[in-house]
Every structure is written in structure tokens, then in C-alpha cells.
Amino acid sequence: MNIYTLLIAVISAMAGCAAAVFFKGAIGSKKLRDAEDEAVKITNAAKNEAESLIKEAGVEAKDILFKMKSEFELEAKETRSELKKLERRLIQKEENIDRKAEIFDQRENDIAAKESSLSERQRIVTEDEEKYKALLDEQKAQLERISTLTAEQAKELLIRAMENEARYEGAKLIKRIENEAKEEADKKAKKIMATAIQRYAGDFVAERTVSVVQLPGDEMKGRIIGREGRNIRAIEAATGIDLIIDDTPEAVILSGFNPVRREVARLSLIKLISDGRIHPARIEDVVKKVGQEVDTAIKEAGEQAAFDLGVHGIHAELIKYLGRLKYRTSYAQNVLQHSVEVGVLCGIMASELGLKEKVARRMGLLHDIGKAIDHEVEGPHAVIGSKLAKKFGESQGVVHAIAAHHEDVPPSSVYALLVQAADGLSGARPGARKELLENYIKRIEDLEGIANSFKGVSNTYAIQAGREIRVIVESEKVSDEESVLLSRDIAKKIEESLTFPGQIKVTVIRETRAVEYANK
Known part of the structure; x- marks a missing residue:
């Protein structure tokens, strides 16, 4: 409680x-x-x-x-x-x-x-x-006192010995690294190149720009010349092309740097000959009509090339410049067909590498656009082409790839390197280009002379039409490691001294032989 x-x-x-x-x-x-x-x-x-x-x-x-x-x-x-x-x-x-x-x-x-x-x-x-x-x-x-050398002289000898040793070790390391890198790089590069070649099935005609017009008879030469030369002067004035009429039977030679004008002159002359009416008024009329036809053909050729590669949005003026390459040749290789081939190869290799295929095709198609006007503008066609592409609104990547495909500008993108590779592949394939026999022999001699100028070289052999040079060295003067450096030095001097399409492989061969005689 x-x-x-x-x-x-x-x-x-x-x-x-x-x-x-x-x-x-x-x-x-x-x-x-x-x-x-x-x-x-x-x-x-x-x-x-x-x-x-x-x-x-x-x-x-x-x-x-x-x-x-x-x-x-x-x-x-x-x-x-x-x-x-x-x-x-x-x-x-x-x-x-x-x-x-x-x-x-x-x-x-x-x-x-x-x-x-x-x-x-x-x-x-x-x-x-x-x-x-x-x-x-x-x-x-x-x-x-004993060595009769000062400290500085001894130091210099020691440094030289260490330098030689380091060079020897460096050459060994370079050789090992190159062998390892080549094993992997060659496999991938060969695979990409082989795939690109296998997938491309373009037809090529190594056609030259025709500069000779065949005549039905030598009497036609007089009609072309006309009274007091008025017909030939009218043709030259209308076309801008020089006509050379000499002792060549049943032929007239057309001479001019502009391939489009030369084609207009050729077609106009063929029409005048087939028609039979050759006089100044008729000449002006025919040349004007043929010029319009060639302009139409040029535009159609450019559009067809862009359509074949699936490249769209190219400026109309750039399409015309592209079509003019139809009448331009390089080493007897048609430049327009070459450009189409380079575009296809660039696209295939870009696809294999996981890059943008359309961008690569565009760069390959336009890489030689400068050749359409390189006879009118001074400078390398790669630089001319890059300026032309920039003028008509192409992207910076395309402009750079065009400028860098011949090393006029150092390449700074993988696409520029693809264009270089595809351009070399198209120009270096058998039958793509032709050159004069004298130039070919001179290039082979220069190639062997460069290799023979190096110390320790005993013999040189240019093979595969100058695409490869094999250098045999004296084994007692050149070691295995020094042969690696020798191949680099020869390749560098070839690049500095010669002008050649594609690439040249330098192979240095060193062997040691032991000889003994058995006597009775």
C-alpha cells in the first residue's frame, strides 16, 4: 500500500x-x-x-x-x-x-x-x-709514359671502343626486334593486302593518250593544211593544240600538254576527215560541238567513278576535275582508272582494319585530283590536289591524305598511310605502268651503283625489274649485325638518290665458306 x-x-x-x-x-x-x-x-x-x-x-x-x-x-x-x-x-x-x-x-x-x-x-x-x-x-x-698516350687520348679510345660495342649490341637488338616485328607485321600486312587484291576485280586498260590521227591517204594532209595553211591555223587556234604534219605516212601528230584539249582536237580532226568538209567556219563549228561532247563525257566519267565507289557529296566542279583524269595517263596507266582502283583498295584495307570504309574510298578516289591541272599550275600534283580539294569543301582529313600520299607532307593519320599503300600497290602491280627501256636500264645501273659504293660489298644484283636488290658482302669485313645496319643505309641512300614507283627491297646476304682440298 x-x-x-x-x-x-x-x-x-x-x-x-x-x-x-x-x-x-x-x-x-x-x-x-x-x-x-x-x-x-x-x-x-x-x-x-x-x-x-x-x-x-x-x-x-x-x-x-x-x-x-x-x-x-x-x-x-x-x-x-x-x-x-x-x-x-x-x-x-x-x-x-x-x-x-x-x-x-x-x-x-x-x-x-x-x-x-x-x-x-x-x-x-x-x-x-x-x-x-x-x-x-x-x-x-x-x-x-708506358702507353705514350695522354689521358684525353686514352679516354677517346675508350669511348670509341664503348661506342663500337654499343653499336654492335644495338645492331643485335635491332635485328632481333625487327625479326620479331616482321614475323607479326608481315603476316597481318600480307593478309590485308591479299584480301584487298582478291576482293578487287576491276578491269584496266593501259591506254595511252592518243596523239596520232590516222589518215585515209596522204592527199588528206593537203586538205588539212588548206590554202596557204589557213585550215591548220584554224584548227590550232580553235583547239590550242599543235598539228605536226611531216613525212610520216598517213598520219598527223597532235602535240599539246593539255590532255582534254588534245582529245578535243583528235575527235574534231576525225570528224572533219570523215565529213570531208574542211574549212575555217566548219572547223570552228565542229570544235565547239566536240568540246561540248567532251565536257559532257568528262562530267559523266567523274560521276560514274564516284557512283562506282559509293562516294557522295563531291562538289560538281570537283567531279569535273575528276572526269578530266580520264584523258590523263601516268606511265601509260589511265589516272582515272588508277584513282578508282586506289579508292577500292583503300576501302577494303580500311574495312579489314576496322576504319571508316567510305572515308578511305573518298581519299583514294581524290588522291590524284591534282593531275587534272598540274600542267597548268606549278608544284607537286599532291599539293595542288590538296589545295583544290580544300577549295571545294573537302574535310581536313581528305585534304591531308591527298597532300601526304607522296610524302610532300608528313603523314599524320592512318588514312594517309592507307592511301600511300594503295597508291603504291596500284602502280607497282605487274603491267600497271610502262617506262622506256633506256630509263629502266639507267635506273637499274644507278641502283647497283649505289649499293656497290658501300664498304664491304662484293657484288650486287637488281632483280624483279628493279623491285629488289640483293647485296652480297664479304664476311670477313661485315658482321651479321653490321649487315642489318648496311641494309638500312643502302635503303636510305636509294630513297635520297633515286626516283622510282612503289618500293625497292634491299636484301644483304652474308655467308661464310670453308674450303679444303683432298690430295693423294
């Missing part, structure tokens, strides 16, 4: 007293005594109950105090235990600190002793260095 129950009992007692007074006044004197008795009973009961409640509250309070005392004593005991533990830890830490202080003092003493010892050793080492330096100077002087 608690204090609230006790209060309820007291209130009940007071209520009983009040009820007794009320009943006393309400009823009569007769019942007053009964009410008083009843009130006394109620009061006594309330008192008894209140005393019981007070006793119970006291007992409960004692229990609570006892519990609180027990808990307090337990907490105090735990606190004392914790304090003892902390005290022990503090004592241990003090002991550890004292031990560390002793160790630090010992170390400080050791360091001081070592510093003293090091100072003594440093003094001894300094003295020894001075002694050794004096001995080295003395030995150097003795060596100079």
Missing part, C-alpha cells in the same frame, strides 16, 4: 463523520443515538484501516530504502573496483615510461658514441682518399 490509499481512508472517515452529523440533524432524537453509534463504528473502522495502511506504507518504504541501499553499495563496490583497475594501469604506464626513458638515455649514449666513431672513421677515410688520389695520379702518369 502507498500514501494514496491512506489518504483515501482518511477522507472516508471524514465523510462518515459528516454523514453522522447530517443524519443527526435530519432524523429525530430517537434515531440520533443509533446514528452516533453507527458513526462511531464507521470512524473506528476507518481508523483501523488507516492504521493498517500506515503500517503497510512503512513496511514498503523500508523495503524501498533497503533496496536503494543495496544498489548503492553494489555501485560503490563496482566504482571502487574500477578505480583500483585504473590505478594499476596508471602504475604500469609509469613503469613503461620509466623503462622507455632509460632506453632513450641508452640510445642517446650509443648515438653519441657512434658519432664519435664516425668522425674518427671519416678522418681516416679522408686521409685514405688523399693517399689513393696521389697513387692514382702516379699510376696515371706511369700509364701515360
Whole structure:
């Protein structure tokens, strides 16, 4: 029981007293005594109950105090235990600190002793260095007297020996790296090239620009010349091409640098001869009509080339320049057909390498566009072509590939290298180009002469129509490692000294022979 129950009992007692007074006044004197008795009973009961409640509250309070005392004593005991533990830890830490202080003092003493010892050793080492330096100077002087060489001369000899050794080791390393790289690169390059060649099935006609018109008879020469030469002058004035009429039977030679005008002159002359009416007015009319026909043919040829390669968006003027390549030849190879072939090969190789095929085809098709006007503008056709492409809105990548396909500009993209490779492949294939016998023999002689000019070369042989040169060296003068450097030097000198289509392979051969004779 608690204090609230006790209060309820007291209130009940007071209520009983009040009820007794009320009943006393309400009823009569007769019942007053009964009410008083009843009130006394109620009061006594309330008192008894209140005393019981007070006793119970006291007992409960004692229990609570006892519990609180027990808990307090337990907490105090735990606190004392914790304090003892902390005290022990503090004592241990003090002991550890004292031990560390002793160790630090010992170390400080050791360091001081070592510093003293090091100072003594440093003094001894300094003295020894001075002694050794004096001995080295003395030995150097003795060596100079014995070898009759100064220190600078000996140093130069040593450096030269080290340089030769490093060159030898470098040549060995170059040879090993080249062999490893070639094994992998040759496989991939051959695969790409072979795939490109196999997939391209273009037809080529190694046609020359016709400069001779056949006549039905020699009497036609007089009609072409006309009275006092007025017909031939009219033809030359209308076409811009010179007509050469000499003793060549039944033939007229056309001479001019512009291949389109030469084609117009050829077709006009053929029409005039077949028609039979040759006079200045007729000549002007025929030349004008043939010029329009050739312009149409030029545009159609350019559009057809772009259509065949799937290249779109080329400027109309650039298409016309492209079509003019139909009447341009290089080493008897038609330049337009060559450009189409290069575009196809570029696209195939780009596809094999995971590059943009259409971009590569566009670069290959336009790479020789400068040859359409190189007879009118000074400079390399690659540079001329790049400026022409830039003028008509081609991208920077296409412009760079055109300019770099003959190394007039250093190539800086893989597409430029693809155009170089495809151009060399198209021009170097058998039958693609022709050259005069005298030029061919002269180039072969120059090629062999360059190789023979190097030290240690005994014989040289140009083979495969000048595409490869084999150099035989003297084994006692040229080592295996030096032969690698020799092949590089020969190739570099060939690049600097000769002009040639495609590439030339330089093979250096070194062999050692042991010969013995059996006698009876």
C-alpha cells in the first residue's frame, strides 16, 4: 500500500463523520443515538484501516530504502573496483615510461658514441682518399709514359671502343626486334593486302593518250593544211593544240600538254576527215560541238567513278576535275582508272582494319585530283590536289591524305598511310605502268651503283625489274649485325638518290665458306 490509499481512508472517515452529523440533524432524537453509534463504528473502522495502511506504507518504504541501499553499495563496490583497475594501469604506464626513458638515455649514449666513431672513421677515410688520389695520379702518369698516350687520348679510345660495342649490341637488338616485328607485321600486312587484291576485280586498260590521227591517204594532209595553211591555223587556234604534219605516212601528230584539249582536237580532226568538209567556219563549228561532247563525257566519267565507289557529296566542279583524269595517263596507266582502283583498295584495307570504309574510298578516289591541272599550275600534283580539294569543301582529313600520299607532307593519320599503300600497290602491280627501256636500264645501273659504293660489298644484283636488290658482302669485313645496319643505309641512300614507283627491297646476304682440298 502507498500514501494514496491512506489518504483515501482518511477522507472516508471524514465523510462518515459528516454523514453522522447530517443524519443527526435530519432524523429525530430517537434515531440520533443509533446514528452516533453507527458513526462511531464507521470512524473506528476507518481508523483501523488507516492504521493498517500506515503500517503497510512503512513496511514498503523500508523495503524501498533497503533496496536503494543495496544498489548503492553494489555501485560503490563496482566504482571502487574500477578505480583500483585504473590505478594499476596508471602504475604500469609509469613503469613503461620509466623503462622507455632509460632506453632513450641508452640510445642517446650509443648515438653519441657512434658519432664519435664516425668522425674518427671519416678522418681516416679522408686521409685514405688523399693517399689513393696521389697513387692514382702516379699510376696515371706511369700509364701515360708506358702507353705514350695522354689521358684525353686514352679516354677517346675508350669511348670509341664503348661506342663500337654499343653499336654492335644495338645492331643485335635491332635485328632481333625487327625479326620479331616482321614475323607479326608481315603476316597481318600480307593478309590485308591479299584480301584487298582478291576482293578487287576491276578491269584496266593501259591506254595511252592518243596523239596520232590516222589518215585515209596522204592527199588528206593537203586538205588539212588548206590554202596557204589557213585550215591548220584554224584548227590550232580553235583547239590550242599543235598539228605536226611531216613525212610520216598517213598520219598527223597532235602535240599539246593539255590532255582534254588534245582529245578535243583528235575527235574534231576525225570528224572533219570523215565529213570531208574542211574549212575555217566548219572547223570552228565542229570544235565547239566536240568540246561540248567532251565536257559532257568528262562530267559523266567523274560521276560514274564516284557512283562506282559509293562516294557522295563531291562538289560538281570537283567531279569535273575528276572526269578530266580520264584523258590523263601516268606511265601509260589511265589516272582515272588508277584513282578508282586506289579508292577500292583503300576501302577494303580500311574495312579489314576496322576504319571508316567510305572515308578511305573518298581519299583514294581524290588522291590524284591534282593531275587534272598540274600542267597548268606549278608544284607537286599532291599539293595542288590538296589545295583544290580544300577549295571545294573537302574535310581536313581528305585534304591531308591527298597532300601526304607522296610524302610532300608528313603523314599524320592512318588514312594517309592507307592511301600511300594503295597508291603504291596500284602502280607497282605487274603491267600497271610502262617506262622506256633506256630509263629502266639507267635506273637499274644507278641502283647497283649505289649499293656497290658501300664498304664491304662484293657484288650486287637488281632483280624483279628493279623491285629488289640483293647485296652480297664479304664476311670477313661485315658482321651479321653490321649487315642489318648496311641494309638500312643502302635503303636510305636509294630513297635520297633515286626516283622510282612503289618500293625497292634491299636484301644483304652474308655467308661464310670453308674450303679444303683432298690430295693423294
